[in-house]
Amino acid sequence: MGVSRWAYVRRVPYVIHDPVHVPEELATSQAAAHGERGRAFAAALPALAARFLDRWELRLDGPSMYGMCALVLPVLRTDGTGAAVLKLQLPDEETRGEPAALRAWDGDGAVRLLDHDPATGTLLLERLDPARTLSHVPDTRTAVVAIARLLAHLTATAAPPGMRRLADIAAAMLERTPRALRHVPDPGTRRLLADCAAAVREVADEPGDRLLHWDLHYDNVLAADRAPWLAIDPKPLAGDPGFDLFPALTNRFDPEDTHWRFDAMTDVLALDRARAHAWTLARVLQNSLWHIEDEEPPDETHLEIARRLQP
Secondary structure: OOOOOOOOOEEEOOOOOOOOOOOHHHHHHHHHHHOHHHHHHHHHHHHHHHHHHHHOOEEEOOOEEEOOOEEEEEEEEOOOOEEEEEEEEOOOOOOOOHHHHHHHHOOOOEOOEEEEEOOOOEEEEEOOEEEEEHHHOOOHHHHHHHHHHHHHHHOOOEOOOOOOEHHHHHHHHHHHHHHHHOOOOOHHHHHHHHHHHHHHHHHOOOOOOEEEOOOOOHHHEEEOOOOOOEEOOOOOEEEOHHHHOHHHHHOOOOHHHHHHHHHHHHHHHOOOHHHHHHHHHHHHHHHHHHHHHOOOOOOHHHHHHHHHHOO
């Protein structure tokens, strides 16, 4: 899945005299991802939080949560409409489409958007239960089917105008692949990634127009009172639903279950298996290119998925 950016990962203590604490890990990840812009964002988070607590008439309601890209504050709306969370994040290419995607889904399979500030990317979201995620479901097959059913809801929606496009992502991957492969010393890995690129070429002229989540792994599926499971933290784009299967294959990875998971998801979503296979290999290529360009070896789990899904 490449660089995972989970919204709800850890909690930090709620401190009365300093209610908006910026965890060091969040500040470090922002600096690593965005340089000086990330450092400035982390430093400004307490003031940003205070600004939106006041603007949207919110009251802090417990310990904050954070991941690699966002600080999430449980809040109560003082107008009496109930519990919510305030999500503070630095807008980037992946997160910029999140408000439009959440509006398009309008709570059908995903967390509901309550308010949004375009200038800062700040979101006010419905409160779900961060203590109950699909990662806590012991049976991974049950979790995979839950992911597939959510994807069926989410990808039934056409992507709204202006969403980043899988067509552009695929074209850029194919352009970068020849140079990247020159930096892969193992011939077997080079051949495997070349096969992934060849599969992408076969489907690149029909990239799809559905609204994709891109990052629907088990920690991005939370329980709620109004629905058993809802998706959070989309990194949305317009494309083929087959591009959305990969996180459920790689997270809680079980090599012997790879084919079962792929078959179950393609069945629930009624996908063309050949196309879904090609777009899954596209995710392997995408993540491998990121690793190679960072002068790191491709993730062995991702490569193993590609090997196991080969005909």
